[in-house]
Amino acid sequence: MGATLLAAALGLSACGEPPAEETTDAEPETRIESALVTNVFEPAGAVESLAFLPVPDAPWTGLLAASMRQGGFDIYTIDGERIIQSAGPRLIDVGAVAGFDLRGERFPFLFGVDLEGALRSYALIRETREMAELPLGADAPSEGAAGVCVFDEGIGYVDLAVLGEDAEATILRIRDRGEDALSVETRATIALPFPARACTSANGELVIGGPTAGLARIDSGGEIVADAPGLAVSELVYAELLGRPVVIAPAPELGRLIVFDARTLEEIAALELEDGLNAPAVQRPGAVALTLESYGGMAFSSGVMAVYDAGDSRVKLVAREVVSRAVVAPE
Template sequence: MLFSRRFGAFPERAIQSFENFRHPRALAAALLGAALGLTACDPGETGDEPEQDINAVDVTVTAAMDAVNGGSGAVAFVPNAETPWAGLIVAAPLDGGLDIFNVDGEALERVTGPRLNSLAVSPGFALRGESLPLIVGVDGSSGTVRGYVLVRSEPTAIEAPLAPIEPEGGASAVCFIDEAPGHLDIAVLGREARVTTWRIRDTGGDLIGAEQTGSYALPAPARTCASFQDELYVAGPTLSVTRINASGAVEARGAPSAQSLSAGILLGRPVVIATGGTTGGLALLDGRDLSVLQNLQIVDGMSTPGVEDPAFVAMTTESYGGTAYQSGIVAVVDGTDDRIRFIARETFARALSPNAGPDSLGG
């Protein structure tokens, strides 16, 4: 089932728990009748325009990561600005901890720990005078925010003494906002309908400091988020994909729901990649009004299977070296086998413009 250009809010009979999104194809079938004919105007309103389906464009997979025991969930990038081909990828195994991969797809290390349902990474976090990647995730079972320092030379990750980040009611997910010399900014989705923003920095004490910098009410609880520049994108089981500005105001709403979001820039325009949710598919949304630019189907490469059931997604504009990844990578976890696939960002851009090249991508 494809994303459509215009959606409204689902009726109550169509709302199901977010846990069902782990297998979105079954959910999509149940919601098909409810989704047909719905439209979207201003946030929270419905209109009379008919739905317009957009045929999916084929995007060829570039590579696949090693299959790992238990499979992969959330995924994030740890680029290396000095040596792009030495950049790493981290994933949250479905049975807990962290998996570390290299850009060739090899599984290098598994670190034990709780299952993390989302990840945010600062590649160059300043810690005790050193520049070390900091990984932040949410333990979905306890609603706590955990931190890990990544040691590139091993490679391995060590749990960091992070000061408590405790939104009221507990945390449901986390996403990267920004990093600058000396600090990392993140957004934390609460289990209730609220998002808080935090600044993490090393203050020299026993714990890595965490200061709350903002708090905004949401129209409904969110379970996934992404950011680009000053915009935050959120979605949940009863919350359509929503763009929030730096003041916490809702600026736009799009597809009825999504399991995973990633935001960035393609061909000079802000975009959001949305997976799962009520559609069971993958779509490229305009980052401004959240209209659907293109539905996508990731198909088989020469020796690599495509993606049948897009679950989690992450995009980086940082170079990972080589011909394929110099302009960045899109990573998609296939819910069918819980294995990570890579698509060169340049290939992804060609879904919007067949003549797109590295110089036209933006970054």
């Protein structure tokens, strides 16, 4: 009887379903890289946004603009010396151009969106160390804007991508036509896959980010070229590092910057900014800006990245070359 039961059991085992093989669909591990902070300075208050204003003919005189959380702008040299303190509204997002044609001269310009959703424009007048707000034409939004970035530049104009509170972006061309207000012309309206709060231009296309929807790269017709859903994105910068186009977004809860391939939005690496010589590590990255233009000296001759660290309320600078070597292998 026992033998019969054993044979039956063996027979059932042989005829039954084989045990399922274990599958491993785990996410690939994030590659973590590190770069040393090169320099640090303490701004006068909490920083909302950062933007570089390079001077190609005199790199060491380039500036860094900080949109302050309490309102207005502070303008710094690359050594952290504040040369302009300008009162004004709090701007939730800022786009910058190093040279905008105005009345036959070229001025650094900053464009921002205030808390009411209005688009504003400011010329930096270096000789008198002041910021001058200039009125914008009727097509500029007076409410409903949620973000802004520079989309394109050309002779005599700058194109801005203005994010709406809903899922759309408007391309506005800003020019000086000698009138009381700067000319604002609507060039296109692009439907977005989600309401975006951050954007950056990427070779004629737009990379957008949102607080819950992640990242998406959108062409001029509103088609999704690539996406990375499920991320919380509040800041974006685009650059080419060692020939590879990348998008960098801060992840403050991780204390890192996440670097994505700008073409596919696949994650390349997470970057930790560590203690440098007399320059402490970044604890909680917030506002971030990156330029490939020279800011002079050995460290910043090929560009620089600036990060506002909400952990200790300081702005930390990292040489662009250091960032490139840390996260991107030449293709």
